[in-house]
Amino acid sequence: MITAEENRLLTQTCPGTPCGELMRRYWQPVALGEELPAGGAPLKVKILGEELVLFRDDQGRPGLIGLHCSHRGTDLSYGRIEDGGLRCLYHGWLYDVCGRVIDQPGEPGGGANKGAIRHLAYPCQDAGGVVFTYMGPGEPPLLPNYEFLTVPEVQRSVTRIFYRCNYLQGNEGNIDPVHLSFLHQSLNEAEVVYKRIVPGTGTTDNALLAKDIAPTIEVEVMDYGLRIYTLRGAESNKTYLRVTNFIMPNLSAFGGSTVGEGYSVHWHVPIDDWCHWKYVFMFSRERALSDDLRKKHRADITPDYRLSREAANRYQQDRDSMLTKTFTGMGFNFQAHDAFATESQGLIQDRTSEHLVTSDKAIIGARKLLQSGIEDVKQGRQPRHRISDPQANQFPHLTVISEAIPNATHWKDYADKLVEKTRAR
Ligand code: FES
Ligand SMILES: [Fe+2]
Structure with a gap:
């Protein structure tokens, strides 16, 4: 038997919770590789209480970024995979796998200040038929060679x-x-x-x-x-x-x-x-x-x-x-x-x-x-x-x-x- 507080401590993993912080110090599976084939549709995912979109860009690199567009919040999982990233359907902002906005086509010159926007993004890697992500701070650890x-x-x-x-x-x-x-x-x-x-x-x-x-x-x-x-x-x-x-x-x-x-x-x-x-x-x-x-x-x-x-x-x-x-x-x-x-x-x-x-x-x-x-x-x-x-x-x-x-x-x-x-x- 443990106390209610201990139970909460061990079971709650949303952002800002102590166990959530622990989980975020390790690579975690976020999808099966078969769900994210090259050229496939982006996937709306929820992991550790965070709503995100997982996609593979046109060079085959996996990216995991915030679900809602940094412009005005549209769901990016409906977006287009093209031009080196994921493009929002509302006004065409384009995100790369690192969450950089690399195009704002509706702005003069493709958006002079787009570099100032940091969209939420987590590193990903493929291993063992699974896409893994690291959602913690700083340099990720090594993915264990299991x-x-x-x-x-x-x-x-x-x-x-x-x-x-x-x-x-x-x-x-x-x-x-x-x-x-x-x-x-x-x-x-x-x-x-x-x-x-x-x-x-x-x-x-x-x-x-x-x-x-x-x-x-x-x-x-x-x-x-x-x-x-x-x-x-x-x-x-x-x-x-x-x-x-x-x-x-x-x-x-x-x-x-x-x-x-x-x-x-x-x-x-x-x-x-x-x-x-x-x-x-x-x-x-x-x-x-x-x-x-x-x-x-x-x-x-x-x-x-x-x-x-x-x-x-x-x-x-x-x-x-x-x-x-x-x-x-x-x-x-x-x-x-x-x-x-x-x-x-x-x-x-x-x-x-x-x-x-x-x-x-x-x-x-x-x-x-x-x-x-x-x-x-x-x-x-x-x-x-x-x-x-x-x-x-x-x-x-x-x-x-x-x-x-x-x-x-x-x-x-x-x-x-x-x-x-x-x-x-
Ligand atoms: S809401 Fe995504 S580009 Fe405007
Ligand atoms: Fe069992």
Whole structure:
């Protein structure tokens, strides 16, 4: 349980809020690359409570600028892409990707004072099938060289999903290992979407998650955030070890269908305080993803990136299927389960009435890191995991594990040895 004030501190990210200031110290996804093809229409976007327009100029450069024209406020997302920028439809002012007004065609000589106008603009860059932006002050940090952003395109899949709730609920779901044994439990092994035999066992993840529903959870503070170890009993003398990660300030890495050769990531970007986009990455460091896997990754997501199961249709819950198919009665796709669990907590969960228990260890740890990041920014210090040193911009220690290990092996030693192996590659 936290106080109302602490809850506000962690959940409010609009301009001028302490957590908004923290979020703005990092690159954040603002759209999928597929939404902004060369020559495509500008996109009206809202991120961290700010209304903006994202566009790609006629040289292919992405730009993110204030939505309303600096002249008399017309919506620039209807504008024309031409002549090195985005042109307002009302009187033809032309903006480049840096927010400079480069033409005022209705003024004598194209506008003698146009250089004095500074239209709001944020730097952007393309990486990993996503357009990123930096909305903070000063020089942007480096965009982290996460593996999921740097592998070849054929080895990665990315999409996004609209969530009608605060970003923090989404992210706290990712770092809550116990819910896997309940919310995502399939009662019918034959219909599990991502079926996998856990290395070191003859059993599936689904069966092992059902076998030990009260795991031991350990949390280790890392330079990027938290490494979370979840230990469940497996076959005799083996432990089912899952390692997941909270990455500052609003993403998580966990074992999805590519675990062992890659992992999955959920990156929760506030639209405003009441809804957010979850960017969903999956990658393999070893091979191209199959068409089947890509299809599953986007299953049940509409062309405008909404889930077909939603609150308005009660997530299409079928109570008969709760007896034979799934714990939730909401189909086998875990994305729908997560949306139900987190959206139904309320637009902003009232954390003053929650009752945290021992298995909420990682959630408590992540809140502490966010609070200390907020304090760092307030004091003028660099918050954790803001990268400015190229030497520090690599993350072999950001490891994700889902396998059975001998009981005699210590879970931390196992993870560290695996990291050494990755480093040596
Ligand atoms: S309002 Fe945009 S050019 Fe006049
Ligand atoms: Fe989940």
